[in-house]
Amino acid sequence: MTQKADRDQIRRQNRSVVLQALRRKGPQARIDLGRVTQLSPATVTSITSDLIAEGLIAGVDDDAQREREKGARGRPRSLLTLDGSAARVLAVKLSVNTIEMALADYGGRLVGRDVASFDSATVTADGFGQILIDSLRGFIDGLGGPPPAIVALASQGVVDDSAGTVAWSPAFAVRHVEVVAPVARAFGVPCLLSNDTNMIAEALHRTDPARYGGTFAVLFVDYGVGMGLFVNNRLFVGETGAAAEIGHANHIPGGSLCRCGRRGCLEAYLGDYALLRHARGLDLQTPPSRLPVGRETIRELIAAARAGEDGALDAFNAGGTALGYAFARVIATLDPRRIVVTGAAADAYPLMEAAALAALEEALVTDLRGSVDIEAIPWEEDLILRGTVARALHALDTEVFSDTGYGSQKEASAN
Amino acid sequence: MTQKADRDQIRRQNRSVVLQALRRKGPQARIDLGRVTQLSPATVTSITSDLIAEGLIAGVDDDAQREREKGARGRPRSLLTLDGSAARVLAVKLSVNTIEMALADYGGRLVGRDVASFDSATVTADGFGQILIDSLRGFIDGLGGPPPAIVALASQGVVDDSAGTVAWSPAFAVRHVEVVAPVARAFGVPCLLSNDTNMIAEALHRTDPARYGGTFAVLFVDYGVGMGLFVNNRLFVGETGAAAEIGHANHIPGGSLCRCGRRGCLEAYLGDYALLRHARGLDLQTPPSRLPVGRETIRELIAAARAGEDGALDAFNAGGTALGYAFARVIATLDPRRIVVTGAAADAYPLMEAAALAALEEALVTDLRGSVDIEAIPWEEDLILRGTVARALHALDTEVFSDTGYGSQKEASAN
DNA sequence: CAACTTTTTTTCGGACGTCGAAAAAAATAA
């Protein structure tokens, strides 16, 4: 059953709608905000003057004239923009041995970034919290300025967002690593946790909501295989946060040996070690090395395939087939608008595409395929951290700054 | 981006919350409604007096005393209940050769039901609309009373709810059969369309929202294999309505021949014809007969397996394995709270359970399995139609009767 | 250059929905 609604909720939602409009469409005059949000001019004035008083948005008076030199009559529009100095957000990406950190202001501009390292092999489940806090503290103190108003974490592997832990990840030898509680306690601000691949989906959605909206999936093909999922314009994480863990969904019962010890996982055909194992002609039951395959090695593999080397071509062919079956299963289950392939191995998508589409054809009745768009986009290392920043900012817009009287709270806590 | 909110929306939502509370918890006094909905007594009085004036709810003054004989002091609570005569809903289930119809009043009481037949083999894509309308008209006229305020359709196969058509279904030899538009036009009321298995999920959710809530999946194992999906307490149908078509998701690449012509579909291991083919020792590439396997034959198969007959046991074993892999893939993709197995073959779940759980163990790392509950519930033929009624009533509560001034609209259209 | 036109922004008053508090209603207990 849905919840009751009250007056406060209206204002909260409309404040958040205005903030989101400014974030999505950039600096705008009040009249534009009215058109975008469907709010009346009177209401826009009321809300924006509150937001200005609270220091969340500000007028911008630079070269607005230049744009309007075309002899426009009437009172000139005065543009409003998010006030970068209103708050800062801290985005953190956890992977093997490294903690990547980025600090951004409320306007989305990067204030600074850095990488800290730790020892994935020896860290303990309750010891990592302190390491993380120390790294973040060092980073923030080094940059100076106000502390972050929210922290968003993205981790490889399986996260449990209700528990605030990383359940199982290549980044840790141990399981159930506490991350949210220590950070939230140390900084006294909200802390979000998500799977790294979901943050790719978030990044795409925030940059182009029309294209990457509704229900769509991101397949991340790299060291492993992950999936990020948007359902009805919202990040979908399932009951515990472990949804979209397609890498260890089974492709062929009893098939290739996977790093996780199971047989036939999608990752055992598409992960970097799997491609390499196949290309080298090793038995598919050969246990994968525990060490990550270097990026260089993968690039060489791609080059070899482009040069027409048989083993490499076979590997990408098998990977493409697995990918196509994965497409089919995702489509049959979720009926998405779009599937995006990215990750380090996405550069090799052209080598896999034919096999993937053939497998899709083989695996799925045409009527079910519907009008799903499948596209590969070149991999950018920064996409995950950018998505994490975007998620943190969105959380500020909708959860924190939507609260009426945020300004007075701020003053109160400053005393 | 979220939508703006305004005052009307508050009232709409709170009206709908009150109606839903009455539907879920039965007749209640205003003070109970206040507790359940979190609305103040003043607001409850205001909303309920509107709803009474509009004829949507009514006081009930029967044996309330008996319950309160325990010498309760104070003003006695006066119970309110949904007024059955406020409206009627028509639920329709389309399957091979038959149109099942049920008419219920606004309180959820069944007014009447009937089955009409048509010829699935010869009906045309644009000819079926008239057949459907005629059947519904005949049914309603036969019962007398006011016409339905909404019609909800459930169909076997793949529906396209944005187009309002049945894209592909065993119930029709042709594709893209128009159903929503003809019905909506003929009756001048909203018409909803859904896959039949989704209506099982809806029925479960409406009877026990605590148990069947959040994100959960229903696997329907019967003539074919279907899935119904709730995501975050809402029916999930994907972009076109074709989500959860897991029956034709691939289980084993290049595996058994399916009725759809593809190889290795889940249904080619779990559908009734698949079980039968396996039990009879036929080759797995034997084309399935086009005729549906009778319910009787399946019951005999179950009996044979219970009697320890090898072929039958093998068939259920293979089916169980396929089912377990399906569990694993659904869990990896959606991380649901619960998976429910039902359908005619669900009576055979005990015969398949061991193999299914073994396959699940084999296919999914334990950390991903999380705390998903898997349960089989005995199949009731009526579940689909009951879910369809529930969906129609819920649509009235939230979409139609939530509109303020519904009463005046009604009067206006009566003139 | 003063009056007019155009466009944006603000102000004002009305309407409406929720809420808390107080009053009213309807029963039992003393």
Added chain:
DNA sequence: TTATTTTTTTCGACGTCCGAAAAAAAGTTG
């Protein structure tokens, strides 16, 4: 009959949105 208890209704205050009108800030025109 009066007091007590519980439910329901009434009343007034408050907050929010909106439409209309006014104000502001430009360009245009004679």
